[in-house]
Amino acid sequence: MPLEGTYEPNAWDVARNQVELYESSGGTKGTTLQGVPCVVLWTRGRRSGAVRKAPLVRVERDGRYVVVGSMGGAPKHPVWYLNLLADPDVSLQDGPVLGDFRARELTGDEKADWWALATSVFPTYARYQERTEREIPVVLLEPR
Numbered sequence: 757m758p759l760e761g762t763y764e765p766n767a768w769d770v771a772r773n774q775v776e777l778y779e780s781s782g783g784t785k786g787t788t789l790q791g792v793p794c795v796v797l798w799t800r801g802r803r804s805g806a807v808r809k810a811p812l813v814r815v816e817r818d819g820r821y822v823v824v825g826s827m828g829g830a831p832k833h834p835v836w837y838l839n840l841l842a843d844p845d846v847s848l849q850d851g852p853v854l855g856d857f858r859a860r861e862l863t864g865d866e867k868a869d870w871w872a873l874a875t876s877v878f879p880t881y882a883r884y885q886e887r888t889e890r891e892i893p894v895v896l897l898e899p900r
Contacts, residue, residue, distance in 0.1 A: 758847040758854050759798045764806035774811040783852040789813060792878050796849040797823055797897075802842035810836040814850065815874045821848060821857070821897040822870045824878075829887030837893055848897055857897035867894050 766772040777786030778796050788794060793814040801808050815822045825837035840846055844859040862870055871894055875881045885892050 758856065759800060759807050759845070761800065761805065761807045764801060764804060764808055766808070766810065771811055775809045778811065778849065783849055786811070787851060790878070790880070795821065797836055797840075798847035798849070799836050799839035800843045800845075802839050808836060808839060810834070812836075813874070813878045815870070815877050816850070817873060819899060821850075822862070822874055823859075823895050823897065824871075824874050824881055825893040825895065826881055826884040829884035829892075831888055831890060833890070833893065837895065840895060845900065846897065856900040858900050860896050860898065862894045862896050866896075870894050870896065 766775065774786050774789065774794070775796055778794075786794075789811050790813075794811045795814045797810045797812050799808050799810070800806070812823050815824070823836075825834050827834040840859040841861070846857050846859050848855055848857050871881075874894065881892070
């Protein structure tokens, strides 16, 4: 069952509009982000408790996904990443399919493996890592 509660739309117009198009079309429109397939990640706001939604690059293997907290190489982590650290139970919409997942931050060889896949899908992630001093988090989403 997807996350329940009051939905609080993203403050950033680009993200909010992408989610609205994705959802209003049943996952048939708005399914690309910067030229690559995307998904919509649902998290619970760590302060507000509201449901938050973020369009992210689709990186999937064998029914598991990773989300990359790049924020374009900004010096701080994206809010969705901070939210899933506080509550790792999330939902994810991939096209018309909405599922429930448990998030787990990756480290070591497991992170390197998924990072390689993520950068093969969206090579710009490597440039984002070069832009920032923080280590960009890679979070695995496994079905609940």
